[in-house]
Amino acid sequence: MKVVISTLNAKYIHTCLALRCLKAYAEPDYQLEMAEYTIKDPAMNIVTSLFEKEPDVIGFSCYIWNIEETIQVVSMLKKIRPELTIVLGGPEVSYDTKYWMERVPEVDFIVMGEGEESFKHLLQEIEGEQKYHFLFGTAYRKDGEVVISPPRPKFNLNEMNSPYRFAEDLSELGKRITYFETSRGCPFSCQFCLSSIETGVRYFDMEKIKEDLLYLIDNGAKMIKFVDRTFNIKRDYALEIFDFLIKNHKGCQFQFEITADIMRPEVLDFLNKNAPKGLFRFEIGVQSTNDATNELVKRRQNFKKLQRTVTMVKEGGKIDQHLDLIAGLPEEDYTRFKQTFNDVFEMRPEELQLGFLKMLRGTGLRLRAEDHGYVYMDHAPYEMLKNNILSFSDISRIKRVEDVLEKYWNDHRMDHTIEYLVEHTFSTPFDFFQDFGDYWEKQGWSRIGHQLEDLFLRLHEFLLDIDTEHLSVIEGLMKYDYFLHQKHKPRKVWWEHTLSKKEHSSLLKSLAHAPSLAGPSFESLQASEKELHKHSVTELLDFSLSHYLQTGTFLKEPEYLIVYYHTQTKEKQVFHLPLSSAKIVEA
Structure with a gap:
């Protein structure tokens, strides 16, 4: 039985951890071939590629960003290979499963929730006696009716073989993001998030985690993104992994989703003292600074402690921070969202992501959408269009903020x-x-x-x-x-240049003869007049830029700005020369 597992990633640089987990658990009983594409690939190209693999069973991992494109591929495959068994899995089809079975009749099975055990068991039944009523966590068809079996008990994570050591991944480790999990589940109950549905947090074995991380690093991984919903929920656990990565990174970078208001100061002190600059990146979901809104979505957050964490990290200068906001949460109108934005921007995160509420299937907020007058897209990504206090016009204006924020x-x-x-x-x-x-x-x-x-x-x-x-x-x-x-x-x-060509040439001629006028760093360039002409630019500003950069205050003292570009290193050096030295231009 030839089995192919596939997905459509948002971008080529992304990889799908779910496929690798399915493959790791199914082997050695079943050899699964992975086939990854992107949502930008033409459907015909994807179908052709999958058809040529001649699978008997094909499974697709489905998310809000790929479900509509996946359905198109599934429909085409079933038309050209009616005997092909098609299985869907992933968070997008794990909820409202009956809807998906009815909407996409070409689908034979849906695996709900954690898929490792269910998918392998399904393969055994497809190949064997086809007693699908024995399957847990699966939807199938019987006599034209959709049957949804009871959920499967939680998977024992220690039974998982490593999903990070497949030979076919080695050549791409340095080119793509590797997604890595050390735990599953989330301790919080945020009603807009799928993670709120699963209770409790389970952890993988620490020694296995370290072995897999070393394998990835030693084989050239350049970016590893941890998918744990709250990486720092256990201080000692997180600290041990941070310490391990600091000692063994070999130039690889790591990104974590952290809950900032529970981050202990001693952990931050450790990172500020020991982490190399650029090694770690934190993604922090703020979402809203409105206590009333957070209470409605069952989100516990201490904004003052969150500010403390973000500030300590920023002052440490070692770790870039990506902060998330969600526009459209309950009882946060345009004016109150503006305050949330300003509250968070005040911390000057390296990146501020302004997103819009998505009414995800299975979440508490979608189930109670009428309570807040939500109107949202019928199909993925289910983005809200308006609610009882935020009009579509308000949403449109905030989207313009998002666009300019991203660019500038x-x-x-x-x-x-x-x-x-x-x-x-x-x-x-x-x-x-x-x-x-x-x-x-x-x-x-x-x-x-x-x-x-x-x-x-x-x-x-x-x-x-x-x-x-x-x-x-x-x-x-x-x-x-x-x-x-x-x-x-x-x-x-x-x-328009502030200096004429003659003034520019005179300035460079003078600096070539008396480089000390622009300071020791400029003098150390030892650049000839010809080199200065070739590699530098000049402007005359009507204020002292150097004073502003040092003090944050303005001094109305005109100043030359000189930038020298090093061709070999692609680096640049900036120099400032007060106009009070203007006599050199005439030299």
């Missing part, structure tokens, strides 16, 4: 500029992103592409249009940010 904050293309705007120009950070987002939509820019220069030009146009105060200062910061994000000396800029 999360991508860190102009950090100095955005920091100035949210601190000195607009009433709150949210107001900047909202006003700019509304302007962006009005100009029709959301329907066309953009290059890096376009982002600067569009922000500049917006600031001009609203008659922004201190625009010359903002322009200076924008120029500085633009230079910082070039790997090579830029061939063009988006503004």
Whole structure:
């Protein structure tokens, strides 16, 4: 019996841990072939690839991001191979299972919940006596009717063979994200999350975890993402793994989902002291800072302790943080969500993800949708469209905030500029992103592409249009940010140069003859006038950028900005020269 297990990942760089767990448990009794695609792949290409594998049984792992594309593939496969046995599994079909069996008649079986034991047992029955009424955690058809069996008891994690050691994965370890689990389950009951349905947390054996991590690291893994819902729920357990990775990482990076308000200060002190910069990345779900909203969705959160954790991590300078918000939670209207956004942005996370509530099948919030007047998409991803206090118009406006936030904050293309705007120009950070987002939509820019220069030009146009105060200062910061994000000396800029070609040449000539004027670091370049012309850019700002970067305050003292680009290392050095030294231009 030829068995293929497949899924459609969101991106090529992603991998599906579920397939590997099924394969690890089924072997050696059944040899499962894994076949991964992406939701961007044409359905015909996927069907052709799977058809050529000549499977007898094919199983698909289903999620909100791939269910509709998977259904299309399943329908085509069944038309060309009616005898093919098709099995679905995964979180998207584990709830409202009868609906899926009726909606997709081409599907023969659905495996609900944890699939390792159920899928292997199903294969045994398909190959054997086909007594499907003996199966737990499975839906099947009998005499034209859908039969849903009782759930299977929780899987003993210690019976799992390693899902991380397949030979076919080795060549891709350095190119794709490896998903890794040390536990299953979640101790919390957040009503918008599928993890709330399963009670209790179970852990894999620590020694097996370490052995598998070492195997992945030694074989070239570059990014390992831990999928544990609350990685730090057990302090000593998390600390042991952190310590192990610090000692054995070999350049691999690791991402964790943590609950920030229960993170102990001593753990953070340990990480700030011992973790190499960039080794770890934390994903923290804040979702809302409104206590009333959190209570309605059964989410326990101490925001002050969360702030303490985020602040300690940020001050440590070792770990990037990705903070999540959800717009559309119960009883959080537009104004209150604005406060949530500002509360969280105040902490200046490296990345702030603004998402929108998805009414996931099986969650308490979906079951009680009428209580809050939720209207949402009929098909995945089931995103909410409005509720009793948040209109569709409000949602549309917040989506504009999300768009500009992604382009101008999360991508860190102009950090100095955005920091100035949210601190000195607009009433709150949210107001900047909202006003700019509304302007962006009005100009029709959301329907066309953009290059890096376009982002600067569009922000500049917006600031001009609203008659922004201190625009010359903002322009200076924008120029500085633009230079910082070039790997090579830029061939063009988006503004008119403040120095003429003659002034630029005179400045570089003077610096070549008297490099100490720009400081010891510039002098150490030992660059000739020709090299300066080839590798450097200059601008005259009407304020002291160096003073602002050091103190956060402005000094109305014009200053030359000089950036030198190293061709070999792709690094750049920034130098500042007060205009009070302007006599050198005439030298």
